[in-house]
Amino acid sequence: MTEHPLSLAVPQALPPVLSGCAGTNRAPANVARQIAANDDVAAIGLWLAEYHDSPHTFRSYRKEAERLLLWATQIRGKPVSSLTREDVIAYEAFLCHPPATWCDDSLARRGEHRRLFTGPLAERSRRQALGILAGLFNYLVRAGYLAGSPFVLQRRRARRGMPRAIERYLDRSLWDDVLHSIDGWPRSTNRNCQRYERARWVLRFLYETALRASEAAAACESDFQRVRGRWWLHVVGKGDVEGQIPLSDHLMEDFARYRGFHGLPPAPADNGKIPAILGIAGRASALTPTAIYQIVKATFRHVADTLQKEDAAKASRVRRASTHWLRHTAATHQAEDGTPIHHIQQNLRHSSIGTTSIYLHAEEDSRHASTTRTRADASQQREGDLP
Structure with missing residues (x-):
């Protein structure tokens, strides 16, 4: 049997009220549809399928989609295709303080009942999670599945400092x-x-x-x-x-x-x-x-x-x-x-x-060498001037 795109962590048979078949943010009938999916799980699965040739990206994106889908249906009590801007703000707060039942160390790392959190997400991880989900919603809007994305209203935060040089390399x-x-x-x-x-x-x-x-x-x-x-x-x-x-x-x-x-x-x-x-x-x-x-x-x-x-x-x-x-x-x-x-x-x-x-x-490296060398030379000169 072919594995479900969301790898069984999300129920495959959500009730109609949670499936997204009648989500309040679904695109109107007169919008040209680019995909045949008619429920949220199928639509999200299609988005994930776009990354089948990048296994690490696929797993990362699947994890974020699972988290949101479970949160929306189990905690918020609504389908993903009914989420509003208020829901997105509430979800970001949830990422800061996920309940202990979602971080249970006894849960497996894989499978239907796997653990989806190890604890609260740091700011950088939250930004990454919300960025991935914004990409999901943009895709579903372009596909004619959703009428709009609640992520487009997200406040742009100023970047702190200059981009850091990459350090994951071998000299x-x-x-x-x-x-x-x-x-x-x-x-x-x-x-x-x-x-x-x-x-x-x-x-x-x-x-x-x-x-x-x-x-x-x-x-x-x-x-x-x-x-x-x-x-x-x-x-x-x-x-x-x-x-x-x-x-x-x-x-x-x-x-x-x-x-x-x-x-x-x-x-x-x-x-x-x-x-x-x-x-x-x-x-x-x-x-x-x-x-x-x-x-x-x-x-x-x-x-x-x-x-x-x-x-x-x-x-x-x-x-x-x-x-x-x-x-x-x-x-x-x-x-x-x-x-x-x-x-x-x-x-x-x-x-x-x-x-x-x-x-x-x-x-x-050149800037570091010239700066430290200049300081070292000045220090030696001052020592030489001492009586």
């Missing part, structure tokens, strides 16, 4: 330590060799291309294109944004090595459908984004276990790393190497160059 030295550690893995058996070659290729591929896990899972031979003697990777990413990622000759040599290990021709076929990251034991079947995420996490855990003996701090940082850390690492290193910011923006397919600027650590 150059630590990245080199990771690669060196992997190269030390045992290769005495065929299984060990498969594990080594896969980890070696996956980390290098994600690092150089700065791909998301879902994009890496979708990449296949025909996406590798040679133009005027240079290799590029064609990507259709988040929001169906297309991009061309430049690939170095060194990465293509690593790709040829990986393919050769599995008995494939070194160069990808122009019209080939073999995935860039092969399935288990080199099968020509694509892995899911979740599987790629798990491969990366398992690799980082293994590396961290090795580093633990010599540097616990390094090991701790590597153990936290994930596929998205590799994307951040790639962007950070490109910035440190002097790659123009608009080129990094194109490589990451950011719509705003302001988003890309969070990876520019070099200028901050």
Whole structure:
């Protein structure tokens, strides 16, 4: 049986008064409908289905939809499609103080009766939750399911301070330590060799291309294109944004090595459908984004276990790393190497160059060094002037 989009945490047979079939905020009959869903659970499930290829986003969005749906039907006593601005304000207050029954440690983390809160949400988590739900309501309005969104009246809060630079990345030295550690893995058996070659290729591929896990899972031979003697990777990413990622000759040599290990021709076929990251034991079947995420996490855990003996701090940082850390690492290193910011923006397919600027650590490091050096020199001079 196919799992319900909301994963059974919400009753699948709500009574008509709570189902949303006759919600007070439903769009009038003369509005063109873009979806066939006629109740709130089905409509929310369709919105979630838009994110099926991004498992982490899907789970995060599903959690927020479940929370709101359960709160609306069980506490507010009304369907989601009847919520007003007053309800949204009440829901934000609820997120600050969810009842103990919703935070019960004895409840499972998964399944029909899972725990949906570990405690009150911090301000940042509340903003994120309300932002996700605003996106849900906007989608349902555009789909002709709802007449309007109670979130559009939300007061815009001024951002505090400047955007913080991204910190979820591995610095150059630590990245080199990771690669060196992997190269030390045992290769005495065929299984060990498969594990080594896969980890070696996956980390290098994600690092150089700065791909998301879902994009890496979708990449296949025909996406590798040679133009005027240079290799590029064609990507259709988040929001169906297309991009061309430049690939170095060194990465293509690593790709040829990986393919050769599995008995494939070194160069990808122009019209080939073999995935860039092969399935288990080199099968020509694509892995899911979740599987790629798990491969990366398992690799980082293994590396961290090795580093633990010599540097616990390094090991701790590597153990936290994930596929998205590799994307951040790639962007950070490109910035440190002097790659123009608009080129990094194109490589990451950011719509705003302001988003890309969070990876520019070099200028901050230079400012820190010049400031502290000047102060140190002044201090030494004053000490020299003392009798």
